[in-house]
Amino acid sequence: xxxxxxxxxxxxxxxRLTGGHRLCxxxxxxxxxxxxxxxxxxxxxxxxxxxxxxxxxxxxxxxxTAYMDSYIHSAFExxxxxxxxxxxxxxxxxxxxxxxxxxxxxTFAGDGGTYDIxxxxxxxxxxxxxxxxxxxxxxxxxxxxxxxxSSSTPRHTRTTTSPVGVVQPGKKQNKKDLTDxxxxxxxxxxxxxxxxxxxxxxxxxxxxAIYTEGPCFLNVLAPCPRGWDYPMAKLAExxxxxVDTCVWPLFEVExxxxxxxxxxxxxxxxVDFLRTQGRFRHMxxxxxxxxxxxxxxxVDRKWERLLVRTEA
Amino acid sequence: xxxxLSGNEAVAYAMKQINPDVFGAFPITPSTDIPEYFAGFAAxxxxxxxxxxxxxxxxxxxxxxxxxxxxxxxxxATSSCGLALMYELLYVxxxxxxxxxxxxxxxxxxxxxxxxxxxxxxxxxRDSGWIQIYAENNQEAYDNFIQAMPIGETTSVRLxxxxxxxxxxxxxxxxxxxxxxxxxxxxxxxxxxxxxxxxKKENPLAVGPYDVSPYYMExxxxxxxxxxxxxxxILEVAAAFxxxxxxxxxxxxxxxxxxxELAIVLIGSTAGTAKAAVDRLREHGVKAGLVKIRVFRPxxxxxxxxxxxxxxxxxxxxxxxxxxxxGGPVFAETRSALYDLKERPYxxxxxxxxxxxxxxxxxxxxxxxxxxxxATTGATGPLYVHxxxxxxxxxx
Numbered sequence: 001x002x003x004x005x006x007x008x009x010x011x012x013x014x015x016r017l018t019g020g021h022r023l024c025x026x027x028x029x030x031x032x033x034x035x036x037x038x039x040x041x042x043x044x045x046x047x048x049x050x051x052x053x054x055x056x057x058x059x060x061x062x063x064x065t066a067y068m069d070s071y072i073h074s075a076f077e078x079x080x081x082x083x084x085x086x087x088x089x090x091x092x093x094x095x096x097x098x099x100x101x102x103x104x105x106x107t108f109a110g111d112g113g114t115y116d117i118x119x120x121x122x123x124x125x126x127x128x129x130x131x132x133x134x135x136x137x138x139x140x141x142x143x144x145x146x147x148x149x150s151s152s153t154p155r156h157t158r159t160t161t162s163p164v165g166v167v168q169p170g171k172k173q174n175k176k177d178l179t180d181x182x183x184x185x186x187x188x189x190x191x192x193x194x195x196x197x198x199x200x201x202x203x204x205x206x207x208x209a210i211y212t213e214g215p216c217f218l219n220v221l222a223p224c225p226r227g228w229d230y231p232m233a234k235l236a237e238x239x240x241x242x243v244d245t246c247v248w249p250l251f252e253v254e255x256x257x258x259x260x261x262x263x264x265x266x267x268x269x270x271v272d273f274l275r276t277q278g279r280f281r282h283m284x285x286x287x288x289x290x291x292x293x294x295x296x297x298x299v300d301r302k303w304e305r306l307l308v309r310t311e312a
Numbered sequence: 313x314x315x316x317l318s319g320n321e322a323v324a325y326a327m328k329q330i331n332p333d334v335f336g337a338f339p340i341t342p343s344t345d346i347p348e349y350f351a352g353f354a355a356x357x358x359x360x361x362x363x364x365x366x367x368x369x370x371x372x373x374x375x376x377x378x379x380x381x382x383x384x385x386x387x388x389a390t391s392s393c394g395l396a397l398m399y400e401l402l403y404v405x406x407x408x409x410x411x412x413x414x415x416x417x418x419x420x421x422x423x424x425x426x427x428x429x430x431x432x433x434x435x436x437x438r439d440s441g442w443i444q445i446y447a448e449n450n451q452e453a454y455d456n457f458i459q460a461m462p463i464g465e466t467t468s469v470r471l472x473x474x475x476x477x478x479x480x481x482x483x484x485x486x487x488x489x490x491x492x493x494x495x496x497x498x499x500x501x502x503x504x505x506x507x508x509x510x511x512k513k514e515n516p517l518a519v520g521p522y523d524v525s526p527y528y529m530e531x532x533x534x535x536x537x538x539x540x541x542x543x544x545x546i547l548e549v550a551a552a553f554x555x556x557x558x559x560x561x562x563x564x565x566x567x568x569x570x571x572x573e574l575a576i577v578l579i580g581s582t583a584g585t586a587k588a589a590v591d592r593l594r595e596h597g598v599k600a601g602l603v604k605i606r607v608f609r610p611x612x613x614x615x616x617x618x619x620x621x622x623x624x625x626x627x628x629x630x631x632x633x634x635x636x637x638x639g640g641p642v643f644a645e646t647r648s649a650l651y652d653l654k655e656r657p658y659x660x661x662x663x664x665x666x667x668x669x670x671x672x673x674x675x676x677x678x679x680x681x682x683x684x685x686x687a688t689t690g691a692t693g694p695l696y697v698h699x700x701x702x703x704x705x706x707x708x
Contacts, residue, residue, distance in 0.1 A: 062522065070516040082377065088375060093384055099383070120367060
């Protein structure tokens with residue numbers, strides 16, 4: 001990897017996720033996947049594994065695949081096990097002289113496929129120590145089926161299964177802290193990132209995850225214009241706000257050592273982030289200030305804890 | 313080479329001789345011995361398989377699917393609820409046309425939880441697109457497992473194979489067995505060299521698409537054609553296997569059926585008991601016979617109809633309850649197969665042996681007695697009964 005990151009140079013690489021896929025304009029997932037795959041060394045091959053998701057149905061609709069690399073989708077909840085199966089085959093065939101060259105194994109799954117239904121499969125694969133990368137593109141709900149709440153959905157968010165009604169103000173529960181749970185697996189590398197700015201953070205962490213031996217996990221924020229209810233041109237702005245409000249802090253944990261990747265010069269109030277999206281609209285109704293206060297308090301609590309953990 | 317092995321040990325030994333690329337392993341009674349034995353082989357360097365000890369059967373089948381798609385030969389073993397947890401992926405494996413080999417040690421499904429043999433697990437998976445081959449005893453369990461790969465991997469078929477044996481009765485009982493030399497086995501199954509696979513350098517491959525209605529049906533028809541083609545391949549492989557083993561296999565075994573007027577159709581270890589009953593009745597001049605189905609998928613409908621065409625009364629014995637309120641799955645298939653015969657035998661269904669309920673030679677004799685009665689009177693009586701239970705007055 002070149003020591004100096006240059007977006008222009010990176011963008012000149014032949015894309016490994018090609019255009020023409022069917023993801024929505026303004027969707028974060030495609031940008032995340034393209035960004036992660038750019039971090040592969042051009043001479044290395046990869047097998048991309050995908051959980052059932054928007055990404056899957058949009059990038060591999062028979063008979064067209066958007067991937068230049070080999071790709072496998074099997075089911076919703078088993079992408080980590082699937083990746084470990086490909087990696088096991090690689091080890092076996094390599095040992096028997098039936099494959100050569102470096103092949104990397106990268107799994108993409110949404111938050112539903114990771115935080116919820118694929119959680120067991122992920123935990124198992126991480127514990128077994130396969131040489132693979134698991135990337136959760138977190139858009140904070142089941143978007144493929146039409147915006148249902150997941151355990152990644154933040155408290156008070158409006159989804160179709162956590163609607164805003166007279167007696168229920170959106171989702172009742174807080175977001176699960178999956179990145180923490182992955183850290184607890186004692187794997188070589190865990191990081192949280194987002195496609196912000198010139199994608200340096202996403203690129204660097206992807207490269208590190210791909211080229212660190214053993215199981216590595218990235219949790220990547222990937223806004224969804226349909227589910228979050230924002231105009232598609234606002235994708236980059238909203239992602240940046242998630243980072244600058246510390247709703248989605250950027251950090252990494254390498255061999256158990258926590259490191260903060262980015263500290264906003266001025267930590268913006270959470271309300272700046274909430275205001276940009278229709279899924280939080282009810283929080284701005286009269287008498288609902290407490291929801292915004294709660295959201296701020298939740299973010300602050302987690303941010304403070306992160307600062308303590310990442311203190312050198 | 314003669315030996316004395318349990319069914320599980322025999323299958324594990326076949327796996328060792330095959331030395332597959334990947335084994336997705338998860339324990340469940342009564343199949344647990346298989347991954348245990350295999351773990352020992354791996355620990356001692358007798359195989360160099362990637363032995364992936366996953367956290368569930370869902371993941372063991374997922375590992376097998378991915379490994380086989382990647383270009384490897386993948387195997388697993390399971391029973392009962394383990395197979396049920398795999399159901400979703402059994403369909404994925406078959407539709408991706410991945411010739412995985414699975415040792416299914418038949419056990420009753422929960423609930424209530426029960427660890428003993430019946431066929432409810434694999435019968436539940438009968439429409440998943442897997443070839444299903446059932447063993448009567450340890451020898452057949454060993455022989456069937458060795459034949460599975462040449463059947464599943466051939467290009468006209470390319471389907472996964474479930475090699476089944478009865479839990480405990482076959483899996484745990486130790487019997488005399490003839491084993492092949494490892495070299496002979498390896499030569500018989502050959503190298504696995506698929507045309508397309510994920511790790512192929514020259515040509516990347518995408519597996520498992522979102523398949524919309526303009527394509528899905530074509531893919532399902534191809535899968536159906538492959539299952540039809542499997543029948544001929546199973547017989548080819550059986551013929552080749554006979555040459556190396558001297559043991560003969562078909563789609564089903566006909567036991568004293570040449571002139572049989574009364575016949576039983578069943579699957580698995582009960583065939584041994586039924587053969588003893590047939591022998592006893594033959595001594596008394598009763599023209600009794602047995603058809604033991606070996607291959608349930610693809611179902612040998614035409615062949616079975618021919619085999620039963622000269623009988624007068626037939627009892628189909630199901631070791632699983634299908635809850636169709638119209639008889640068990642073997643009965644449904646057999647009855648359908650007989651429909652095109654000009655003259656059909658009388659046909660009844662006996663559901664037996666659920667959750668390991670024992671069946672004795674005398675029980676089988678009772679079934680033949682009923683068949684004799686039906687053949688004489690022409691009155692079938694109740695079409696579908698449960699044998700050997702205490703819960704209500706119902707006799708065979």
